[in-house]
Amino acid sequence: MKYYAHVTDAGAEQSNGGTDMKKIIAINGSPRRNGNTAELLQHALRGAADAGAETELVHLYSLKFTGCLSCFYCKRKDVAHGVCALKDDLAPVLERIKQADALIMGAPIYFMNLSAGMVAFIERLFFSNYIYSEEIPTVFPKPLPHAFIYTMNMTEAHVEQFKMRERLGIYEGSAARILRAETKNLWAYNTYQFSDYSKYESSIFNEPEKAAYRKEVFPKQCAEAYEIGKALVS
Numbered sequence: 576m577k578y579y580a581h582v583t584d585a586g587a588e589q590s591n592g593g594t595d596m597k598k599i600i601a602i603n604g605s606p607r608r609n610g611n612t613a614e615l616l617q618h619a620l621r622g623a624a625d626a627g628a629e630t631e632l633v634h635l636y637s638l639k640f641t642g643c644l645s646c647f648y649c650k651r652k653d654v655a656h657g658v659c660a661l662k663d664d665l666a667p668v669l670e671r672i673k674q675a676d677a678l679i680m681g682a683p684i685y686f687m688n689l690s691a692g693m694v695a696f697i698e699r700l701f702f703s704n705y706i707y708s709e710e711i712p713t714v715f716p717k718p719l720p721h722a723f724i725y726t727m728n729m730t731e732a733h734v735e736q737f738k739m740r741e742r743l744g745i746y747e748g749s750a751a752r753i754l755r756a757e758t759k760n761l762w763a764y765n766t767y768q769f770s771d772y773s774k775y776e777s778s779i780f781n782e783p784e785k786a787a788y789r790k791e792v793f794p795k796q797c798a799e800a801y802e803i804g805k806a807l808v809s
């Protein structure tokens with residue numbers, strides 16, 4: 576299959592595809608369309624495309640949407656469950672995710688959490704499919720293989736020190752329960768944040784060390800992302 580990307584609607588880039596193909600959607604939770612997160616997601620989508628899947632990349636920060644407004648429409652007994660009442664730019668994306676065969680959520684770490692855009696996305700997708708019921712913990716229509724890609728300035732040692740795996744494990748646990756499938760993840764530490772560090776106040780960073788890490792380790796993380804994308808649709 577040939578892979579190419581074109582813009583379809585606000586914030587979305589899609590590859591060509593036929594009806595019998597598997598479909599994977601990647602969500603870029605960074606405002607930077609060409610940053611570290613987007614680059615890793617592109618590699619994951621290329622892996623999925625090479626495995627024969629149709630791909631779509633959604634740039635969350637190109638969409639106008641909010642997090643959950645706590646209206647509880649999705650929990651009402653008199654309407655179909657699993658539907659978010661908000662009709663904004665995210666609504667069609669949530670519908671397409673229900674039709675998809677795999678999902679990748681990529682986010683930079685902001686203040687020791689997922690970016691605000693990714694948290695808002697998760698509130699909308701997860702909460703609308705979650706029911707306050709022991710018997711029906713999720714109304715998501717089918718198991719959806721999925722993965723998180725995290726990018727951050729922190730080193731692996733910082734991640735352990737600040738218990739980041741436990742913190743983000745809260746989202747991963749919810750994802751596994753609500754999307755009814757195992758959660759994969761990729762941690763991209765010590766990312767290169769600026770194209771030219773000399774232009775910014777950034778004395779806490781050792782630029783040559785960061786540049787060396789980027790050169791040596793980032794390609795391996797891109798390769799890991801590629802394999803995750805491939806595995807999600809295989």
Ligand SMILES: Cc1cc2nc3c(=O)[nH]c(=O)nc-3n(C[C@H](O)[C@H](O)[C@H](O)COP(=O)(O)O)c2cc1C
Nearest residue numbers: 605610611612683684685686687726727728729766
């Ligand atoms: C508002 C903001 C807050 C950030 N907070 C953190 C943080 O708490 N921990 C961290 O490791 N990196 C932090 N970073 C750095 C980004 O997570 C990191 O550069 C990331 O790789 C950027 O992804 P992108 O290139 O896809 O935009 C922060 C960046 C911004 C803009």
